[in-house]
Amino acid sequence: MSIEQSQLANVLLAPIVSEKSSLAAEQDNSFVFKVQKSATKLQVKKAVELMFEVEVDSVQVLNVKGKVKRFGRTLGKRSDWKKAYVKLKAGHDIEFAAA
Template identity: 60%
Template sequence: MSFSQERLYQVLLAPQISEKATYVAEKNEQVIFKVASDATKPEIKAAVELLFKVEVDSVQVANVKGKVKRFGRSTGRRKGWKKAFVCLKAGQEINFVEGGAA
């Protein structure tokens, strides 16, 4: 499958960096990304391979529901989003800190 490069640049929104994400990264050699809500697994795989020059083994996705929050008397809901667990092939890794200020 071939995707347009413009679309692939819009698929990945941000890396998900949290305590749980760090644990998953160390244990399962996976990286977690916040992705566009209409992104598909093949698109996510192609985008990660294009942007980070690594080989992707598999992709799992999860839809995260937005939390219900109160604003005074009324209640509202935050927007839901999609999370992608990207499993890299053996020996591959993505370093987000590379090139940062010392």
């Protein structure tokens, strides 16, 4: 594995499995991932193609702002993070093993 491939492997942090993301997977052949804050669309595309051996049609990224929460008397803030919607080309699919 080259240096570039190991950097791409670190771009994807985790898949997001929720009701909204599973609906997107069924209807739109899109999958949702939590990615590094510094990741670009091209890096996300290359990382998904490398890790899952599929062809990516498009990538949409969005920054999710952390919520302000109260911890006892003090106010705290959850950290911001980045989410990527990855649409696959027809005939390609990603299977997440249900444990």
